[in-house]
Amino acid sequence: MPGLKGKVAVITGSTSGIGKGIAECLAAEGADIMLNGFGDRSEIAELEKKLAKDHAVKVAYSAADMSKPDDIRGMIAEAQTKLGGVDLLVNNAGIQNVSPVDEFPEERWDAVIAINLSSAFHSIKAALPEMKEKGWGRIINVASAHGLTASPNKSAYVAAKHGVVGLTKAVALEVATQGITVNAICPGWVLTDLVRAQIEARAKESGQSFDEEKRALVSEKTPSQGFSTPEQIGKLAAFLCSDAADQMTGAPYSIDGGWMAQ
Numbered sequence: 001m002p003g004l005k006g007k008v009a010v011i012t013g014s015t016s017g018i019g020k021g022i023a024e025c026l027a028a029e030g031a032d033i034m035l036n037g038f039g040d041r042s043e044i045a046e047l048e049k050k051l052a053k054d055h056a057v058k059v060a061y062s063a064a065d066m067s068k069p070d071d072i073r074g075m076i077a078e079a080q081t082k083l084g085g086v087d088l089l090v091n092n093a094g095i096q097n098v099s100p101v102d103e104f105p106e107e108r109w110d111a112v113i114a115i116n117l118s119s120a121f122h123s124i125k126a127a128l129p130e131m132k133e134k135g136w137g138r139i140i141n142v143a144s145a146h147g148l149t150a151s152p153n154k155s156a157y158v159a160a161k162h163g164v165v166g167l168t169k170a171v172a173l174e175v176a177t178q179g180i181t182v183n184a185i186c187p188g189w190v191l192t193d194l195v196r197a198q199i200e201a202r203a204k205e206s207g208q209s210f211d212e213e214k215r216a217l218v219s220e221k222t223p224s225q226g227f228s229t230p231e232q233i234g235k236l237a238a239f240l241c242s243d244a245a246d247q248m249t250g251a252p253y254s255i256d257g258g259w260m261a262q
């Protein structure tokens, strides 16, 4: 029997990239899934159908905007009414904005902090009472290598991701005796839409090809010279949801080709 049968997972930002990889891995372990994120409605409906069919699980979708606290509370409530609860909460939705701090548009700062950091606070606040009542829960916050170190021109993202790591530790301590673990995953580079946009911007600026800039981007930070995949991040998330990980809490887990070892 798959290890997460009977559990319900809410994964924010799961219509593409890392979140989608995590949704696939948790569904493969038998969890019912609440998808969330933006995108083409018919493609999202296809993803819902595919996950349900491939893994014999229930799948629902919430279009909640992670910059809006009311939407976030609505998404958790919808998971409770449509799927029967929230046992696994993965805060993954995120955006990037690359700009020197003195030129950083204020509204982009606010959006990065709201979507990458505050959304995790709102969803945890909404989902935790049920986990406490059950005496079991798993919360995974997708932070970043930028939750542990910095790069220039990403002030809002680095601030938000460091905040996510801090939030992870604080909440883990609050619920440590209650069967609930709270962890952060810190990926290095994963070739998703969020990173493709950064490579395209670099290629436009430098006049190099996409592939040349892709190689340059990964080699600047990553000793292994490689990208992690959404599936690899998903498998780490599935492990953190398993019983084998019930003493792993309050920590950031790097999956970054050695970035943090430097």
Ligand code: NAD
Binding pocket: 012, 013, 014, 015, 016, 017, 018, 019, 036, 037, 038, 039, 064, 065, 066, 067, 092, 093, 094, 095, 115, 116, 142, 143, 144, 145, 186, 187, 188, 189, 190, 191, 192, 193, 194, 195
């Ligand atoms: P992505 O752009 O492929 O996916 C982002 C997801 O978030 C999408 O489903 C998108 O629809 C959703 N989203 C964006 N704004 C939203 C909003 N306001 N409300 C609801 N959903 C929203 O990017 P990704 O690389 O898969 O990023 C996922 C997470 O991983 C982010 O938190 C990102 O910071 C983090 N991360 C990515 C990398 C990387 O190299 N790709 C590295 C470290 C951390």
